[in-house]
Amino acid sequence: MHSPLFSSFKSGSLLERVEQKLSRFLPHSTLCVGLSGGLDSVVLLHLLATLRHSQLFVLRALHVHHGLSPNADAWAQFAMDCAANLGVKCAVERVSLAPFLKQGTEGAARTARYAAFARQDCDVILLAQHCDDQAETVLLNLLRGSGLRGLAAMPEYRSLNQKMGILRPLLGVARAELAAYAAEQGLIWVEDESNHNPRYDRNFLRNDVFPRLNAVWPSANNTLARVARHVAEADELLLEVACSDFAVCVQDNVFDLSVDFSPLRLRNVLRYWLVQNGLQLDARAFEELIRTAVSSAADAQPVLIWRKSAVRRYRQKLYITLAEIELIEPVMLPWQPEINLKSGCLSWREAEVGIALEILKGADFELRPRVGGECLRLFVGGARKALKQLYQDAGVPPWLRQNIPLVYLNGELAAVPGLGVDAAFCTSGQVVVPYWRPSLGGID
Ligand SMILES: Nc1ncnc2c1ncn2[C@@H]1O[C@H](COP(=O)(O)OP(=O)(O)OP(=O)(O)O)[C@@H](O)[C@H]1O
Known part of the structure; x- marks a missing residue:
């Protein structure tokens, strides 16, 4: 058994730690808690409602009504009541998943929810994901074969659009600590019945895999969350390198292969250039691009078609064009x-x-x-x-x-x-x- 050396990020009370995470937005910001009505977001709202007495900020809550569960109306009502009991105004936004159903039910709900977050009139949306959620995300993404971006899991803060961001102030807090807080404060919450459905990969990890992992490695969750922070740093650094290399080898959106980069740096900046152009090549297509467009003979003119676009090489330069180039009409x-x-x-x-x-x-x-x-x-x-x-x-x-x-x-x-x-x-x-x-x- 491994000793839980890094088992907790605790220092100070839960309230103090959350307050510290908010410091960059205080005073005078409008904070909006994403309130699903579950344990985590109920605790988060309670913490913020408590902090409001000592700090200057406007506090709101938002419940997104996905219309998925037969209990959806009851959850929305619960969220409004819960916020009202704490003296917080809670909006309920009904969203349609129809435009996003290609992403599966979970993915569609998530996309519609984040779109609703982005419509709010506030400075920051607060979400209640915690350390155990982070650990699940790392493991899930690892099993899906994600790259660094996926393994970095959820950032504590990221901007959502030009005027607002998303903050996860509980990312260093264990679920058990939130449960203890809820019990101590006598809070009530609703259980999402889908949390127990093993059909969803995350629930399988949460309910079947993590209890076993934790029996052998009690600090596995903290360790995985720490891995995410290391990976996030490495990913950030790669992005910095890509940005400065991009300035050297890309002009007018044409990628110059003659710049002398190491193979790894070339791959890094190439990926960045593709993403800047909206091309999220999968791993196979990316390797194909390296094999054909980058490594083939100097006088070849290789083309890699990706959906409606093409990456074409002419001499030592790569161009992104439409897959089918339409010729201008042969008329005057x-x-x-x-x-x-x-x-x-x-x-x-x-x-x-x-x-x-x-x-x-x-x-x-x-x-x-x-x-x-x-x-x-x-x-x-x-x-x-x-x-x-x-x-x-x-x-x-x-x-x-x-x-x-x-x-x-x-x-x-x-x-x-x-x-x-x-x-x-x-x-x-x-x-x-x-x-x-x-x-x-x-x-x-
Ligand atoms: N219906 C909802 N309305 C408002 N906020 C919500 C809703 N569902 C979830 N949230 C917010 O998002 C947080 C994470 O929720 P959950 O873990 O269910 O989503 P997730 O799909 O794992 O999220 P993400 O994809 O962002 O990691 C919740 O703690 C809560 O703050």
Whole structure:
């Protein structure tokens, strides 16, 4: 048997410890307790109602009515009565799970609940998860094969949106201590009948696995919660490294593989770039990306399709595009200079080309798609070069070339976004700064 060396984070009374967790929000904040009506949140509300006498803050409660259980109305009524007994205003929000049912019942309830939290007019939502919940979450995520983010389990504080956050002031407190407090204060609460349903993985861990673990390792819960804190720190550090590496290797959302990172740092910043673009690749797809897009021959043009997106490599750069790139219509687009003239530049959606204003005045404009065989002379006195050659020289990926509109003035190719303006259309002394930002599927 292992001795419970770190069996408790206790120092000071429960009330003092909760007060200390609140210190960053005091005074003058509006705190809203997520009140399910169960033991944990009833204790939390009671603690806060007690603290309110010595500290300045506005206290509210919110019960989210999921409409799942036949007892849901009774729970909502209980939550309102419980809050009223403590002199706290409690709102009840009915939510619909229908839009989220793909996530399963539990997941849908959770998403709808957090959406309801985010709608509250307060500075912080207080939730009553405790140390045992944290331990269950760590073990559950470990068994599901989560990465660091999952093993870090629940953070004590995180922002929910721009104006409010979620605080879990009881995360270092054992369930048994909350039960003892409730008994001491004569509190009553409701039991969620689903807590005993072994169908739910968490309940199986709570009711069957943890009692056995605790019989051998009495401090297992604290230890697992401590592991979560270590992992959270490591995860935070990786995020910091990813952010600074991102600044070095990503420009205009194009990932430059030529930057010399160790393989692990490359994986870290690559994952970060993908997530920034809303691509949460699963482990298999991520390895596939490393294998094909990162490690294949230099002249290959590998593509990894993920749902509606694609990660494409051209030379040493990775691009995120739509899986199916739609080509612009092969028709001539009429140009409307009075609308599109912007600070001395022609602009069309994301493409901008610097052409002298005096040349633009009175000219006939057209945007045409590339048909092949076009040439451009980029420097006065220089050679005319094929567009294909110029694109290759500039490293413009092939899938984008078809979608870059060519600018014609009076029927002649005058400029190509990203490449430049034909010498015949540049006035002397004018600095031409062609601008083109590759975006999803090209210029769109
Ligand atoms: N119906 C509800 N209305 C308001 N708050 C709730 C409700 N259900 C849960 N909460 C709040 O969330 C806390 C955690 O609840 P519970 O453990 O049931 O949810 P969970 O799904 O495990 O949460 P999470 O996914 O955030 O870990 C509760 O202690 C309570 O503060």
